[in-house]
Amino acid sequence: MSDYHFKVNLKGMIDLLSNHLYSTPHVFIRELLQNAVDAITARKQCEPTHDGKVGLEVFAAEGSSPTLYLEDNGIGLTEEEVHQFLAQIGQTSKRSEQEADFIGRFGVGLLSCFIVSEEIVVITRSIKSEETIEWRGRPDGSYRIRKLAQPMSPGTRIYIQSKEGFERYFEPEQVKEFARYYGEFLPYPIFFYGEKAIRLNADQAPWDMNPIDALVYGKEKWNVDFIDAIPLHSPLGDAKGIAYILPHSVNINAKRKHRVYVKQMLLSEKVEKILPDWSFFVTCVLNVNHLKPTVSREEFYDDALLELVKKELGDGIKRYLRQLAKRKSPLLGEIIRVHYSSLKLLALEDDELYALFIDWLPFETSLGTLTMGEIRRRSSAISYTPSVDEFRQISKVAKAQSRCVINGGYMYDLDLIEKLGRVFPGTLVERIDSASFTQGFADLSLEERELAYSFVRLANAVLQPFGCTAEIKKFHPHDLPALYTTSEEGLFLRMAEQTKEEANPLFASIIEQVTTNRVSHEPAQLCFNFENAIIQKVIRVEDAELCRLIVETLYVQALLMGHYPLKPQEMMLLNSGLIRFIERGLDA
Numbered sequence: 267m268s269d270y271h272f273k274v275n276l277k278g279m280i281d282l283l284s285n286h287l288y289s290t291p292h293v294f295i296r297e298l299l300q301n302a303v304d305a306i307t308a309r310k311q312c313e314p315t316h317d318g319k320v321g322l323e324v325f326a327a328e329g330s331s332p333t334l335y336l337e338d339n340g341i342g343l344t345e346e347e348v349h350q351f352l353a354q355i356g357q358t359s360k361r362s363e364q365e366a367d368f369i370g371r372f373g374v375g376l377l378s379c380f381i382v383s384e385e386i387v388v389i390t391r392s393i394k395s396e397e398t399i400e401w402r403g404r405p406d407g408s409y410r411i412r413k414l415a416q417p418m419s420p421g422t423r424i425y426i427q428s429k430e431g432f433e434r435y436f437e438p439e440q441v442k443e444f445a446r447y448y449g450e451f452l453p454y455p456i457f458f459y460g461e462k463a464i465r466l467n468a469d470q471a472p473w474d475m476n477p478i479d480a481l482v483y484g485k486e487k488w489n490v491d492f493i494d495a496i497p498l499h500s501p502l503g504d505a506k507g508i509a510y511i512l513p514h515s516v517n518i519n520a521k522r523k524h525r526v527y528v529k530q531m532l533l534s535e536k537v538e539k540i541l542p543d544w545s546f547f548v549t550c551v552l553n554v555n556h557l558k559p560t561v562s563r564e565e566f567y568d569d570a571l572l573e574l575v576k577k578e579l580g581d582g583i584k585r586y587l588r589q590l591a592k593r594k595s596p597l598l599g600e601i602i603r604v605h606y607s608s609l610k611l612l613a614l615e616d617d618e619l620y621a622l623f624i625d626w627l628p629f630e631t632s633l634g635t636l637t638m639g640e641i642r643r644r645s646s647a648i649s650y651t652p653s654v655d656e657f658r659q660i661s662k663v664a665k666a667q668s669r670c671v672i673n674g675g676y677m678y679d680l681d682l683i684e685k686l687g688r689v690f691p692g693t694l695v696e697r698i699d700s701a702s703f704t705q706g707f708a709d710l711s712l713e714e715r716e717l718a719y720s721f722v723r724l725a726n727a728v729l730q731p732f733g734c735t736a737e738i739k740k741f742h743p744h745d746l747p748a749l750y751t752t753s754e755e756g757l758f759l760r761m762a763e764q765t766k767e768e769a770n771p772l773f774a775s776i777i778e779q780v781t782t783n784r785v786s787h788e789p790a791q792l793c794f795n796f797e798n799a800i801i802q803k804v805i806r807v808e809d810a811e812l813c814r815l816i817v818e819t820l821y822v823q824a825l826l827m828g829h830y831p832l833k834p835q836e837m838m839l840l841n842s843g844l845i846r847f848i849e850r851g852l853d854a
């Protein structure tokens with residue numbers, strides 16, 4: 267049996283990198299910058315006072331393809347290292363004890379230059395040697411190496427000439443833009459040599475600024491007036507950043523994208539999973555030293571450490587909100603006004619924050635939109651309906667009675683309201699439905715009941731085919747003649763019936779099957795208001811036919827006022843009632 271060695275097809279590897287790993291050919295600029303920075307870092311480990319510097323230039327001689335030139339005064343390579351690290355794919359000099367200091371890890375980044383070029387030329391001199399070495403590598407896997415006679419100071423110079431069709435990646439403006447994009451916050455000065463030398467990177471990154479300067483930076487950079495800037499910190503990820511609070515509300519389902527740097531080199535401006543889900547009201551700029559990027563260097567490994575870092579960063583945002591709440595800062599009011607849905611989700615997750623800012627959060631009530639603080643100041647007993655539909659049924663009446671009922675039908679609100687009693691033990695939280703609500707209306711006296719008796723009896727008979735009973739009570743507002751209420755089940759069946767009418771035959775038969783064996787055990791109720799002027803007249807009407815017509819009309823009117831979908835037979839009442847009134851008027 268003989269031993270053989272795997273062979274790597276370099277062309278296949280380059281195809282893999284260019285078509286499947288990197289999102290854009292521009293990454294070759296990032297990979298070259300990253301190598302230059304790592305080389306300077308390596309040199310500083312031997313010579314701590316060394317002043318590192320990186321330079322870029324584009325040569326475009328008449329009639330030939332443009333060439334990108336990049337130089338650094340880093341550690342350089344000896345001839346032996348050139349064979350070892352440049353000529354062996356997957357070999358890297360960065361897996362040492364100090365590997366945490368380097369951006370590169372995999373030993374494949376340089377290959378990205380073959381996406382845009384047919385040759386990589388490296389001229390280098392190591393700090394450990396006097397020799398100047400030239401290495402020329404080609405995408406077919408061949409390379410040449412020679413010693414150059416001319417001396418150079420330690421460092422590396424790289425020449426990448428554009429392949430046909432890739433010239434646009436070598437335009438000076440493009441090179442400048444992408445070098446700045448990836449390297450804006452790299453720790454050593456980066457210059458672009460054009461007509462004059464310009465420095466591409468900033469003196470200070472936002473994560474090293476105080477929040478006030480970071481806000482100014484955010485405004486200049488993105489032209490957004492963020493509400494505030496929160497400093498972020500994660501010891502586990504060795505991460506520092508700034509979370510900017512957005513000045514406009516955001517859809518809870520929209521993905522928030524964050525601008526994340528690894529060892530000060532841009533990883534991506536579309537990182538999603540670095541902050542907790544509830545934090546969709548911020549966008550952050552972050553530098554992370556201890557998280558591992560994937561080979562494409564465009565995202566992180568989704569591992570346990572990432573989860574821990576996410577939690578630490580989220581804790582920073584919570585701490586900030588807690589301080590605002592404790593200081594009763596008006597800023598918290600502004601943040602809640604714009605981002606209450608995000609903060610409602612957070613309050614559900616975190617009991618301490620719930621207690622701190624539940625009173626600031628707004629809810630829809632029968633008395634208009636009120637904060638929970640305002641609701642709690644009105645009464646220690648809190649009433650709510652579990653659904654929007656039930657709220658609609660009773661809100662008008664509750665309002666007329668100056669009764670505060672919260673609509674618990676919106677996202678998170680029900681859970682937040684039900685949590686009240688647990689967090690503030692003295693608070694009574696009462697779930698009400700429309701049936702129990704009408705039970706609270708005032709009863710009639712014996713004489714009044716006698717007066718209304720035959721009307722209610724007739725109304726019961728008229729409403730029976732509609733699955734509805736009649737009742738008469740006294741309630742506010744007096745201008746409301748009748749209130750229709752039904753159970754949750756009744757409401758469901760009513761809606762199903764309407765959907766069935768409008769749906770195509772297939773869907774209608776599905777609804778039919780779902781609802782066939784379902785009946786509403788509690789009939790709906792039409793509660794007439796004895797205090798209402800119309801009802802006062804109707805109960806005295808002796809003409810039974812006229813009385814029936816009025817009951818039917820009041821019934822449909824109550825349905826319309828409660829925004830209930832009308833069944834076909836109710837639609838008919840609406841039309842025929844009007845005609846019958848007109849006929850009676852003409853006959854009279």
Ligand SMILES: Nc1ncnc2c1ncn2[C@@H]1O[C@H](COP(=O)(O)OP(=O)(O)OP(=O)(O)O)[C@@H](O)[C@H]1O
Nearest residue numbers: 301302305351358359370371372373374375376422
């Ligand atoms: N400017 C440079 N100065 C000194 N050495 C360099 C330079 N550029 C590349 N090298 C050497 O070549 C090796 C391979 O570089 P390459 O960019 O392919 O991979 P890497 O940076 O080690 O890892 P990654 O694939 O994660 O970028 C490096 O480990 C380094 O030893």
